[in-house]
Amino acid sequence: MAMKVALLGCGVVGAEVVRLVDRQSAELAARVGAPLEIGGIAVRRLGRDRGTGVDPALFTTDATSLVTRPDIDVVVEVIGGIEPARSLILDAIKAGKSVVTANKALLAEDGATLLAAARAAGVDIYYEASVAGAIPLLRPLRDSLAGDRVNRVLGIVNGTTNFILDRMDTQGAGFAESLEEAQALGYAEADPTADVEGFDAAAKAAILARLAFHTQNVTAADVHREGITEVTAGDIASAKAMGCVVKLLAICQRAADGGSVGVRVHPVMLPREHPLASVTEAYNAVFVEAESAGRLMFYGPGAGGAPTASAVLGDLVAVARNRLAGTSVGEGGHDTGLPVHPMGQTVTRYHISLDVADRPGVLARVAEVFAENGVSIKNVRQEGFGDDAQLVLVSHRAPDAALAQTVERLRRLDMVRAVASVMRVEAFADA
Numbered sequence: 001m002a003m004k005v006a007l008l009g010c011g012v013v014g015a016e017v018v019r020l021v022d023r024q025s026a027e028l029a030a031r032v033g034a035p036l037e038i039g040g041i042a043v044r045r046l047g048r049d050r051g052t053g054v055d056p057a058l059f060t061t062d063a064t065s066l067v068t069r070p071d072i073d074v075v076v077e078v079i080g081g082i083e084p085a086r087s088l089i090l091d092a093i094k095a096g097k098s099v100v101t102a103n104k105a106l107l108a109e110d111g112a113t114l115l116a117a118a119r120a121a122g123v124d125i126y127y128e129a130s131v132a133g134a135i136p137l138l139r140p141l142r143d144s145l146a147g148d149r150v151n152r153v154l155g156i157v158n159g160t161t162n163f164i165l166d167r168m169d170t171q172g173a174g175f176a177e178s179l180e181e182a183q184a185l186g187y188a189e190a191d192p193t194a195d196v197e198g199f200d201a202a203a204k205a206a207i208l209a210r211l212a213f214h215t216q217n218v219t220a221a222d223v224h225r226e227g228i229t230e231v232t233a234g235d236i237a238s239a240k241a242m243g244c245v246v247k248l249l250a251i252c253q254r255a256a257d258g259g260s261v262g263v264r265v266h267p268v269m270l271p272r273e274h275p276l277a278s279v280t281e282a283y284n285a286v287f288v289e290a291e292s293a294g295r296l297m298f299y300g301p302g303a304g305g306a307p308t309a310s311a312v313l314g315d316l317v318a319v320a321r322n323r324l325a326g327t328s329v330g331e332g333g334h335d336t337g338l339p340v341h342p343m344g345q346t347v348t349r350y351h352i353s354l355d356v357a358d359r360p361g362v363l364a365r366v367a368e369v370f371a372e373n374g375v376s377i378k379n380v381r382q383e384g385f386g387d388d389a390q391l392v393l394v395s396h397r398a399p400d401a402a403l404a405q406t407v408e409r410l411r412r413l414d415m416v417r418a419v420a421s422v423m424r425v426e427a428f429a430d431a
Ligand SMILES: NC(=O)C1=CN([C@@H]2O[C@H](COP(=O)(O)OP(=O)(O)OC[C@H]3O[C@@H](n4cnc5c(N)ncnc54)[C@H](OP(=O)(O)O)[C@@H]3O)[C@@H](O)[C@H]2O)C=CC1
Pocket: 008, 009, 010, 011, 012, 013, 014, 042, 043, 044, 045, 046, 061, 063, 077, 078, 079, 080, 081, 084, 102, 103, 104, 105, 129, 130, 131, 133, 186, 187, 188, 189, 190, 302, 303, 304, 305, 308
């Protein structure tokens, strides 16, 4: 008998899922042990040509009825956003359906509730596509590394922002035109603010931290988040001058004492010799550092219809097999309860550009502010003269709170006309 699938959403990812299920039907049936059949497709607007070639009668706007239909076995949610996706998934679980979703925003906000509901109902919820597109990353964290202790997960997890930063770095392209190109290629979220302001990467960081550190405590709201909208051509040039490239990184790290975790997303000036520096276009790459396994690197396409659909299909095959075998994974039952520590405790390094009055004593006054906050200066150079004078400083490593405080004090100095830019510089030399 066929495994019946209800598909919620038929946009960039959903339409590709339909095409793959159709194109690979014989292989999928062999791998699952039963044919996979799309039993219905819920969308917002009927009558659009989605290039899937399926029977138009399969489309409906009544997603609520579709997810509880008695003949449906598995619900694939690729609508995105919080509601109605959350209610539909919970309804599906309550009705005994297994779920596959690519919805990082929802998982990061309320993943613990969804996992608990699935455990209680004895069904699966799989979500490999929610982080890093096609790259198998979540199941290795959940399953393959279940016997190890992960100390850090570090990487590029947003394809759109990596595409934009790469275009700015290698082609001198502008922010807006690069974003438009990323949207046209199907990489960006429905609202690209989620990408460029770092919300998407923060959601993925929360999911990664939860799996890596076995803590249900991390939600998107706990992640320190900065996007790339303030990254300028000047920052890219400064990074180049230092032999660095600007990347938006997600960094999830167990504290040295093991009692908490830090989870952050922000742009970083990264040395060009670091492996993450050579990740271009919409590719993602993630390092997982575990005590026994050592350093593992996961790399591949991080966004787009086909790569994401590949991850969705992998999950679909897995949950369909589990259903046929009458089992489910029961994820999330072990919760270490590790809390998230504030960003201020994170030790990092700042690159600061100041527009300054070109007057004697300015450097001494700036240095005093650093000293007052317990931060030492690694190097400093002056660029330009008169009204164009700039001081460019790189600090030594210090707690983020002290660095942020230094910047606030500098902002108030009358010799400083403006803080032109601030960016963290990280070498991850221990990585
Ligand atoms: N695009 C990508 O590269 C990746 C996306 N994802 C995630 O996959 C999910 C889908 O993304 P994507 O395909 O790009 O998004 P799209 O915006 O392209 O597609 C969303 C689909 O959901 C449908 N939809 C929206 N609201 C409703 C509703 N209330 N009821 C029924 N259907 C609805 C839309 O219908 P209609 O077409 O009629 O408007 C559309 O078909 C998101 O969670 C996203 O974060 C994850 C990894 C990569």
